[in-house]
Amino acid sequence: MTPVDLKADCSRCAALCCVVLPFDKSAAFGFSKAADEPCRHLAADLRCTIHARLAQDFSGCVAFDCHGAGQRVTQQVFGGVSWRQNRALMPRMEVAFRGMRKLHEAGLLLEEAGKLPLSPAQEAERSLLVTMLNLGRERDEAELAGLEPAAALLNVRAFLAGLRGLRGLSRR
Numbered sequence: 001m002t003p004v005d006l007k008a009d010c011s012r013c014a015a016l017c018c019v020v021l022p023f024d025k026s027a028a029f030g031f032s033k034a035a036d037e038p039c040r041h042l043a044a045d046l047r048c049t050i051h052a053r054l055a056q057d058f059s060g061c062v063a064f065d066c067h068g069a070g071q072r073v074t075q076q077v078f079g080g081v082s083w084r085q086n087r088a089l090m091p092r093m094e095v096a097f098r099g100m101r102k103l104h105e106a107g108l109l110l111e112e113a114g115k116l117p118l119s120p121a122q123e124a125e126r127s128l129l130v131t132m133l134n135l136g137r138e139r140d141e142a143e144l145a146g147l148e149p150a151a152a153l154l155n156v157r158a159f160l161a162g163l164r165g166l167r168g169l170s171r172r
Contacts, residue, residue, distance in 0.1 A: 004135040006067045006108050013070035014082035015046040016097045019090065021064070028060030036094060046084060067108050069100035076138055092141055099144030106156040107135045113159075116166050122159075129156050 019042070022035040033039055041049045041058075048054060048061075055062050073096045074080065083090035110130050118126060132152040147153060 004068065004072070004104075004107065006104055006111070008066050008068055009071045011071075012075055013066075014074045014078075014084065014093065015042055016070045016073065016093060017061075017064055017066055018042045018046075018048070019083070020094045020097055023060055026060070028058070028063070030057045036090070044084065046082065066097075066101055067104040069097060069104045072104075073097045073100050073144075077141060077144070096139075096141050096144040099147040100139065102147050102153060103133060103135060103139070103144075106153055107133055109160055110156060113163060116163065118163075118166075122163070125159055129159055 015038075018039045020036060022037075023029040023033050025032045031040070039048075043049050050057060073093060074082065077096050077100075078089065078093060081089065083093050107130070110126055110133070113126055114123070129152065132155065
């Protein structure tokens with residue numbers, strides 16, 4: 001599909017999911033945390049202090065996957081600089097992370113759609129959408145901030161909605 005790795009590499013990220021994303025106390029999370037608030041188990045070096053028992057106490061963290069958006073924002077968009085080094089970066093990193101996640105999730109969905117029994121016309125449309133997403137191209141903060149109404153993402157949503165009748169695709 002693209003040269004972009006859609007697998008998370010937490011060692012190359014600035015723990016963006018541990019800050020940006022909210023969660024509610026439940027069987028999957030031991031306490032509630034607001035969005036844009038660092039998790040209380042996040043150490044100064046951006047490592048999880050309960051990582052060894054994460055599966056038991058915070059299965060929601062184990063289940064989450066940013067599909068490589070976190071490390072891409074940290075390394076490409078912000079040149080490896082962390083919000084811990086410069087607190088003023090956090091709001092900007094959050095916006096970039098949310099935008100990059102949308103791109104990576106759309107790319108992953110298109111990759112998975114390629115495994116379905118698509119007609120030649122559907123495969124041509126899927127390939128065109130992959131090209132339009134252009135995941136391999138570097139993005140800057142401004143572009144990532146404006147992704148929600150982007151035509152490529154809207155077209156991916158419409159394409160996937162049209163696949164609902166195919167065998168192997170659940171109707172939710």
